[in-house]
Amino acid sequence: MNLPGNTMTYLMGMVAGGIAATMIVAPALAQTSPASTFDPVSAFVGTWTATKPNENTPFLTLKLRESGGKLIGMMSHFKIGVVGTGRIVGSQLTAAESPVSDLTVSEGELGFVWSGDPPLRGGQVRFVAQGTKVAYLLIPVSIEEMKKIMSDSPGASGFIPIIWMRRKSETENEKQQENSAERWEITTEASLINAAEFQYRFANGIYADYSTLLRSGLLQGTGARQFTLVPKNIQSASDPLPGYLLRLMLSPDGSSYQFLIQEKSSADCAPGVFSDETGVIFEGHTLGCSGK
16 A cells, blocks of 8 residues: 555544534434434543453543533553454553543544554544444554554554444443444444434434435445445435345434344345444344344
């Protein structure tokens, strides 16, 4: 991969960010919005953690609390590493947590300045929520820093800049499904819907149906900003994933949603991908059917 010397890539990390209450609330699109009690600040309050696969102890923690209508964040220290085909992991460092600074909010995403942990020098960070329990972090990484990380991870065969984060309060039986290469369009579509729904509610106070998400431009915008590849039929309201059924259901007051993505062939026993406003993505089969 040839990249200019001054190119900065973004590493998606699984740490929570913080916010200050500076935000623009757009008018609702194609839906009548009831009086909303959604609080953009409380949407991010809590303890967010990153863990290695099959481990419970986090290698990275960020704690957010509200003070005077704004969020204040403290972040732990870690040493970054890469495993397998490029999954980013880390090792917890014993140094005390440090505050993050210059917390801002824009279009449902959080930004703050991070001091970094070697070999990362830190800088402006973006925190992107996928729901009430799942998010990821984008950390600026220079070409030189990336080369150093790869040289320190000899077993890694690639560099995939994504680490998922979760709110600490979730239960163990909600362990997130790993995406597989064969099903990337399905899982990418699920992640796109969750991210677009979060941003729509951030701006309008309620969640939206699929047609409204398309008209708002949030599905396309999220895909362009956050993903290298997106489903080729994403702009189709009737058939966004050819060969699959997509059902997105809203609660009557727009305060919650659920969706299902399932193969059309042998639909009664076909595997399905499920999610809701938490952002947690599940995969399962109909009762009485055997999963592979």
